[in-house]
Amino acid sequence: MNTEEVTCVPFLETEDIYKSFNHVQALRGVSVNAFGGEVLAIVGDNGAGKSTLIKILSGVLQPDRGTIRIEGKEYKKLTPRKAAESGVSTVYQDLALGNTMNVAANLFLGSEIAKAGILQKRMMCREAERLLQNLDIHIPDVSMPVAELSGGQRQGVAVARLVHKGGKILIFDEPTAAMGLNESNAVLKLIKKLAAEGFAVIVISHNLPQVFHISDRICVMRQGRVIKELMTENTTMDEVVAMITGASTTA
Structure with a gap:
């Protein structure tokens, strides 16, 4: 410190x-x-x-x-x-991730980017990649379902989601x-x-x-x-x- x-x-x-x-x-x-x-x-x-x-x-x-x-x-x-x-954000042991959803969808869950009612999936993927890179979280493809990630990667996704939502x-x-x-x-x-x-x-x-x-x-x-x-x-x-x-x- x-x-x-x-x-x-x-x-x-x-x-x-x-x-x-x-x-x-x-x-x-x-x-x-x-x-x-x-x-x-x-x-x-x-x-x-x-x-x-x-x-x-x-x-x-x-x-x-x-x-x-x-x-x-x-x-x-x-x-x-x-x-x-x-x-205040808490990362519990179960992580509360959507296993069938991809990384980007988990990061933007509840705050999806949409225009005229249409999800902007490419924009969400780009923003997800930027956020993960800034946090030095290594995930090869943000379009992967979370269920296919390792335990450490899943923990990283859970943290990135909270940071994205404004956790201090x-x-x-x-x-x-x-x-x-x-x-x-x-x-x-x-x-x-x-x-x-x-x-x-x-x-x-x-x-x-x-x-x-x-x-x-x-x-x-x-x-x-x-x-x-x-x-x-x-x-x-x-x-x-x-x-x-x-x-x-x-x-």
Whole structure:
């Protein structure tokens, strides 16, 4: 991360976010910040509250109480539309792509280019090629059905679609799950490139070697709370594991 490129004011802030499901307290006063130009990794064991937090940021769930700020604007809750309009976009593990549609059609889904009611497919293909090239996403033919792409390429299409729709903060939920080494490396390279271009990037991952490879900051969650936020370069994997599990770092 180039510290000169990171804005002083967080693009996204949460303050004292609480969320319960019946008698289960999923989040207990979670406060985190995400800045443009950095990768923030959120780590924690199953049940730590990571997925609940991400669903609140993407508008799928509403918090019981707390505050969300996006570019200084305050919200008590978000809807998926409001989150998207505010620039918050989430890439889930299933990617939500149309497998039978080609790459260009997926990129322009919901914002197709048409004249007199006729889809401008060539123009959409040219724009898709330009966008993918700018993001350094290598797909040989944008007229290919998405089902024929590799896992890494599919991840690239999902990211490009969100960037095209105006996403400013990109949230990745286990971005390399079930991918091979080469595909994982391509996705990690893309994530680092997005941060270098000024996007605020949040990554949810259980893969600590990857977290240490791509992140600038690490937020450790346990039992619905933020235990610690650390600069990646100032900590070790053993220390983070100890925080995740609740074990003593001196044991």
